[in-house]
Amino acid sequence: PEQAHINEVFRAADTIVLSRVLYEAIVPCWEIVAAGQVPDDVPEVSATFQEFAGILSGLRKVVISRTWPATDERPVINGDLVAELQDLKAQEGEADILLAAGPQTLGPVVSTPGLVDEYVIAVHPAVLASGPQLFGQLTTDLALTLVDATSFDGGVVVLRYQVVVR
Numbered sequence: 791p792e793q794a795h796i797n798e799v800f801r802a803a804d805t806i807v808l809s810r811v812l813y814e815a816i817v818p819c820w821e822i823v824a825a826g827q828v829p830d831d832v833p834e835v836s837a838t839f840q841e842f843a844g845i846l847s848g849l850r851k852v853v854i855s856r857t858w859p860a861t862d863e864r865p866v867i868n869g870d871l872v873a874e875l876q877d878l879k880a881q882e883g884e885a886d887i888l889l890a891a892g893p894q895t896l897g898p899v900v901s902t903p904g905l906v907d908e909y910v911i912a913v914h915p916a917v918l919a920s921g922p923q924l925f926g927q928l929t930t931d932l933a934l935t936l937v938d939a940t941s942f943d944g945g946v947v948v949l950r951y952q953v954v955v956r
Contacts (some may be wrong), residue, residue, distance in 0.1 A: 809891040837932065912946055
């Protein structure tokens with residue numbers, strides 16, 4: 791059920807911007823599944839995960855990296871992240887742009903008014919004593935309005951917030 795919900799979020803997008811670390815951890819595995827195969831470290835792939843693999847495979851992927859070269863299939867943001875995300879957002883199209891990155895990348899992005907319209911946050915039933923905080927690099931207050939909250943049997947809650955423009 792959680793994955794079907796996430797599939798709907800991804801289906802509304804045409805682009806996903808990922809940090810290099812997340813790209814390396816996520817994309818190769820899902821490309822194997824999208825090709826109809828099962829990765830070596832996975833016992834089986836459900837129909838919902840196969841659907842996700844197809845959705846992800848169809849998205850334009852942009853990678854945030856200071857070391858990777860850009861290719862035609864995989865553009866790379868290696869300069870001013872905020873400016874390049876503003877350029878992406880200004881391009882034609884009504885579809886969403888997803889951003890998957892860690893707290894250090896999110897800090898300057900969420901601190902730029904008008905750059906992010908909405909946050910989808912999956913909260914898992916675990917509390918860590920230390921580590922990076924989701925909005926630890928935030929330099930300005932952020933007002934949010936809850937648009938949707940969906941809970942699942944395993945304890946995961948997916949929260950969807952719209953940014954309040956001041």
